[in-house]
Amino acid sequence: xxxxxxxxxxxxxxxxxxxxxxxxxxxxxxxxxxxxxxxxxxxxxxxxxxxxxxxxxxxxxxxxxxxxxxxxxxxxxxxxxxxxxxxxxxxxxxxxxxxxxxxxxxxxxxxxxxxxxxxxxxxxxxxxxxxxxxxxxxxxxxxxxxxxxxxxxxxxxxxxxxxxxxxxxxxxxxxxxxxxxxxxxxxxxxxxxxxxxxxxxxxxxxxxxxxxxxxxxxxxxxxxxxxxxxxxxxxxxxxxxxxxxxxxxxxxxxxxxxxxxxxxxxxxxxxxxxxxxxxxxxxxxxxxxxxxxxxxxxxxxxxx
Numbered sequence: 001x002x003x004x005x006x007x008x009x010x011x012x013x014x015x016x017x018x019x020x021x022x023x024x025x026x027x028x029x030x031x032x033x034x035x036x037x038x039x040x041x042x043x044x045x046x047x048x049x050x051x052x053x054x055x056x057x058x059x060x061x062x063x064x065x066x067x068x069x070x071x072x073x074x075x076x077x078x079x080x081x082x083x084x085x086x087x088x089x090x091x092x093x094x095x096x097x098x099x100x101x102x103x104x105x106x107x108x109x110x111x112x113x114x115x116x117x118x119x120x121x122x123x124x125x126x127x128x129x130x131x132x133x134x135x136x137x138x139x140x141x142x143x144x145x146x147x148x149x150x151x152x153x154x155x156x157x158x159x160x161x162x163x164x165x166x167x168x169x170x171x172x173x174x175x176x177x178x179x180x181x182x183x184x185x186x187x188x189x190x191x192x193x194x195x196x197x198x199x200x201x202x203x204x205x206x207x208x209x210x211x212x213x214x215x216x217x218x219x220x221x222x223x224x225x226x227x228x229x230x231x232x233x234x235x236x237x238x239x240x241x242x243x244x245x246x247x248x249x250x251x252x253x254x255x256x257x258x259x260x261x262x263x264x265x266x267x268x269x270x271x272x273x274x275x276x277x278x279x280x281x282x283x284x285x286x287x288x289x290x291x292x293x294x295x296x297x298x299x300x301x302x303x304x
Contacts, residue, residue, distance in 0.1 A: 006082065006088060007096065009081075010060060010063065010080045010082055010088065010093060010096065011056035011059050011060060012056075012059045012080055014280050014283060015055070015190070015283055016052055016055060016056075017283050017284070017286050017287035017290070018055065018152075018156045018187045018283065018286060019052045019054070019055035019156065019160070020048065020052065020287075021286070021290035021291070021294070022051065022156060022160035022161045022164065022180065022183060023044070023047045023051050023160060023161075023163075023164035024048070024164075024294055025161050025176075025180065025290065025293065025297075026047075026160070026161040026162065026163065026164025026166075026168075026180075027039055027044050027164055027168055028294055028297045028298060028301075029161070029165055029176045029179055030164075030165045030168035030169045030176075031168075031301060032175075032244075032297055032300070032301060033165075033169070033173055033175050033176075034169055037169065039168060040167075040168060043111060043114070043115075043168070044164070044167070044168070046107055046110070047107075047111065047163070047164050047167050049107060050104050050107035050108055050111070051104075051160055051164075053100050053101070053103050053107070054100075054101060054104035054108075054128065054129070054132055055132075055156075057097045057098070057100035057101030057103075057104055057132070058097075058101070058132035058133065058135060059080075060094070060096050060097030060100060061094070061097040061098075061101070061132075061133060061135075061136060061137060062079070062135060062143070063080055063082070063083060063097075064083070064090055064093045064094045064136075065136035065137055065141070066079055066136060067083040067084065067090060068090065069144070069205060069207070070205050071144075071201075071202065071205055071207060072084050073201075075201075076198065076201045101129075101132070101133065105129070108121075108122075108125040109122075109125075111167055112125065115166065115167055115170055116170040117170055117171070120166060120172065121163060121166050121167065124162060124163045124166070125163070127154070127155070127159055128155045128159055128160065128163070131151040131152075131154060132151075132155060135148060135151055135152075143207070143209075144207040144208065145207075145208055146208040146209055146210055146212070146213055148191055149188050149191060149192065149210055152187050152188055152190075152191050153184045153185075153188045154184075156183075156184065156187040157180045157181065157183060157184025157185075157187060158176070158177045158178075158180040158181065158184060160180075161176045161179070161180035161183070162176045162177055162180070164176075175241075175242075178237060178241050179237060179241070179243060181233050181237075182230040182231075182233045182234055182237075182250070182289070182293070183230075183286070183289070183290055183293070185226045185227075185229050185230045185233065186227070186230050186282070186285065186286040186290075188226055189223060189226035189227055189285075189286070190279055190282045190283050190286060191279075192210065192211070192219070192222060192223055193223060193264065193279045193282045194278075194279040195209040195219075196216065196220070196264070196267075197275060197276060197278055199211045199212055199216055199219075210222065216267075220264050220265065220267070223261070223264050224264070227257050227260060227261055227285075228257065228261075230250075230289060231250065231251060231254070231257075234247050234248070234250055234251075234293075244297060244300040246296040246297070246299055246300045247293060247297070248296070249292050249295065249299075250289055250292045250293050250296065252292055253285065253288045253289045253292055256284075256285050256288055257285060260278075260281060260282060260285055263275070263281070264278065
């Protein structure tokens with residue numbers, strides 16, 4: 001396998017749906033809430049690259065620390081598998097994570113410098129950086145203390161959408177914060193499905209996740225709530241927060257949601273390797289839902 005292919009595998013590209021959808025949604029919401037606004041495409045592309053590189057860096061650091069504390073080991077699922085398989089060395093992954101996060105930071109600081117009232121944007125970047133770097137790194141290690149759900153909900157939800165919105169509009173608005181909530185629930189569903197799958201292996205190394213704290217049965221219901229809660233929030237936002245009616249297009253993804261819920265419900269009946277893909281399947285659902293939401297908003301803009 002070539003070096004490029006190895007690093008591509010290392011950053012876990014299947015998960016990039018969660019760092020692509022929010023900045024695009026933020027930009028679309030900027031136009032929706034500010035008629036006549038012209039998108040700065042260069043800054044939008046930089047925002048998108050910055051979000052993705054920050055995510056890639058966090059993935060690399062997560063692989064490194066998960067391997068170091070033996071969360072990732074033989075016969076476990078998750079991560080890129082490069083460290084467990086002895087294909088790459090821990091110091092390589094760690095250095096790669098630092099380099100990629102440094103690139104993301106550089107992009108972020110540039111955007112702060114060219115954005116009026118950029119200190120607010122700097123605050124969002126700081127929050128995202130703390131939640132990303134210390135997701136597995138000490139002294140916080142949010143993932144190992146059952147705080148990973150909060151970290152991903154904030155960083156890949158309202159914070160990222162609001163940041164992309166702010167880069168275009170240069171002022172705060174509650175709309176991107178609220179309209180990001182369905183997407184944030186589905187990001188958490190990806191993590192929760194991963195932790196549900198890994199209850200036994202995570203318990204063996206004495207870390208804490210929500211499924212470990214509440215048990216498998218309750219965790220299944222939490223997953224159902226996260227998946228269907230996204231649809232409930234769409235309805236609530238339409239009725240009480242001015243989200244365009246066309247956002248009901250997201251309900252076209254409902255058959256996929258039902259398929260995932262049935263998969264989790266029947267977890268014990270499935271081969272372990274088949275259920276191991278639940279996080280990737282949930283990520284694909286997040287992508288489908290997010291794309292439908294963005295398309296619905298663009299159609300609304302085109303016909304109004």
